[in-house]
Amino acid sequence: MRVSRVFSCRRRVASAAASLAVITAAVTGCSGHGTPNAAGSAPVAAAALTTSGSSTPGPSPSTGASSGVLFGGDAQLSGLTHLGRSPAIVRTYDTIDTAGAFPSTDETSALHSGATLLASLGTGHNRDWASIAAGTSDTTVLKYLRAVNAAATTRHLNAIYVSFNHEPNAKIDAGKGSPAQFVAAWRHVYQLAAAAHLNAQTGGRLRWVWILNANGFDHPSTANSFWPGSPTVDVVGVDGYVTGSCSKKTSGNYLDPAKNATKPEAVFGPALKWSTAHAAGESVFIPEWGSIPFTSPGLRPSFIQAMTHYVVAHPQIGAVMYWNDHAHRDSCDYTLDKDLASQRALAAMGAHAHFQAHP
Numbered sequence: 215m216r217v218s219r220v221f222s223c224r225r226r227v228a229s230a231a232a233s234l235a236v237i238t239a240a241v242t243g244c245s246g247h248g249t250p251n252a253a254g255s256a257p258v259a260a261a262a263l264t265t266s267g268s269s270t271p272g273p274s275p276s277t278g279a280s281s282g283v284l285f286g287g288d289a290q291l292s293g294l295t296h297l298g299r300s301p302a303i304v305r306t307y308d309t310i311d312t313a314g315a316f317p318s319t320d321e322t323s324a325l326h327s328g329a330t331l332l333a334s335l336g337t338g339h340n341r342d343w344a345s346i347a348a349g350t351s352d353t354t355v356l357k358y359l360r361a362v363n364a365a366a367t368t369r370h371l372n373a374i375y376v377s378f379n380h381e382p383n384a385k386i387d388a389g390k391g392s393p394a395q396f397v398a399a400w401r402h403v404y405q406l407a408a409a410a411h412l413n414a415q416t417g418g419r420l421r422w423v424w425i426l427n428a429n430g431f432d433h434p435s436t437a438n439s440f441w442p443g444s445p446t447v448d449v450v451g452v453d454g455y456v457t458g459s460c461s462k463k464t465s466g467n468y469l470d471p472a473k474n475a476t477k478p479e480a481v482f483g484p485a486l487k488w489s490t491a492h493a494a495g496e497s498v499f500i501p502e503w504g505s506i507p508f509t510s511p512g513l514r515p516s517f518i519q520a521m522t523h524y525v526v527a528h529p530q531i532g533a534v535m536y537w538n539d540h541a542h543r544d545s546c547d548y549t550l551d552k553d554l555a556s557q558r559a560l561a562a563m564g565a566h567a568h569f570q571a572h573p
Contacts, residue, residue: 277449277497277532278373278414278421279330282571283525284533285564286329288502289320291538294550296557299564302572303375304329305501305535310351311338313358317365325369330573332375332423332451332501332535333362335403343379343391346399356406359420363412366419371573373414373421378403380425380501381453382440393439400424404446414448421448423499428454431484434491441492449532450498452485455548456505456517463545470508475517478524486528497532500525504537504548511555518559526568534569536560 277284279302286301304324308316313335317325324331335358337346345351359376366374379387382396390396404413404422412418424447430436431452441447458470482500489498505517525531538549550556563569 277499278419279532279571279573282567283531283569284330284499284571284573285569286533287536287538289324290549291536292323294538294557294560296554297561297564299561300327301329301535303533303535304331305537306331306333307336308333308358309336309338310341310354310358313354316358316361321365325365325371328369328573330366330371330374331362332377332499332533334377334380334425337379337390342389343382343395343399347395347402349402352406355403356410359403359407359412360410363407363418363420371419373419373573375421375423375449375499377423377425377451377501380423380451381427381430383426383430383436396440397442400442401446404442422446423449423451423501425451425453425499425501426485428452428481428485431488434488437485437488438492444493444496447493448496450485450489450493450496451501452482452498453502454481454485454500455503455537455546456481456514457546458506458508460506460546461541466545467540467547468506468545470506470513472508472513473510475505475508475513475520478517478521482524486530489530498528498530499533499535500531501533501535502537503534505556506546506548507553511553514553515555515559518556518563522559522563522566522569525563526566532571534563 284303285299286303286305288305291297291301301324304320306318306321306324308318312318321331321333335355337343341351362374362376378400379390379396381387382390382393407413407418407420408416410418412420414421424442426437426440430440456476458468458472460468460470486498489496503521505514507514521534525534538551540547540549550560
């Protein structure tokens with residue numbers, strides 16, 4: 215869904231008035247990749263959510279945050295007025311072309327509100343992974359990483375999370391090179407930060423989140439091929455959505471006629487299983503998640519409620535970020551702006567004791 219996210223990112227930059235300080239709250243968010251295939255159609259529980267704090271957060275791998283789950287979303291969540299809280303983490307998107315503008319308006323607003331970031335650094339135009347690994351963009355990349363680390367220090371954040379070229383398994387990135395070339399590029403960018411003492415392991419405040427679309431974990435060989443290795447990754451990330459057939463539509467908002475919403479396990483289970491096998495001890499973030507609306511209006515709130523229970527039941531999940539935007543020429547509508555029931559379901563998640571981690 216990266217193509218649509220590019221337009222969305224531009225729209226966010228143009229809309230500087232969308233301040234995250236008034237947010238009352240991250241396959242599609244602002245990466246521009248193809249919509250992840252949320253396989254499965256088993257019904258989700260529609261039971262009311264308990265937010266009294268009776269659920270004790272389980273132990274989670276160290277992410278530089280307090281215990282529990284970091285709750286947040288993209289900058290578009292600023293339009294939701296019924297969430298009742300500010301985000302602990304905000305999903306933002308930069309490229310090598312725009313790296314000199316960090317922090318953007320959205321990033322400045324998020325940092326001012328006290329949130330940390332999960333910031334992607336994309337390759338931008340006309341750059342493949344081999345050129346990144348060869349160091350042709352080192353000056354710009356290192357300047358960006360220094361700026362991100364400085365922002366964490368200035369704002370007294372334990373960490374800001376960064377990701378190089380998230381969702382490299384998406385079709386839109388096929389022209390950038392092979393999985394092996396992505397791995398080489400990732401390791402090169404990581405080592406730039408390490409040599410400059412910007413990473414958490416070398417005295418800095420950057421933590422690295424490696425992110426694939428959810429369908430990249432359906433076949434472990436795909437995830438394996440893009441995996442740069444635990445020494446260069448702090449957190450495994452998975453972007454996943456309930457999409458129905460929205461990506462097959464050419465325009466307009468799509469309503470899924472399904473009678474049941476996909477279970478979260480069908481979307482995120484393979485990633486958790488893969489992470490346990492290949493990145494034991496590392497936290498898992500869900501940098502982008504969301505659901506399209508259904509003809510049955512209660513299904514999307516039910517899915518959000520089910521996601522809350524799912525995250526609580528899987529303590530390896532350290533952060534969740536709802537992607538409140540459109541994709542695929544607006545045919546995939548993940549926005550909750552006009553869906554009060556879903557806003558309330560997301561508010562219940564944000565109020566739950568398990569989601570009170572702070573950066």
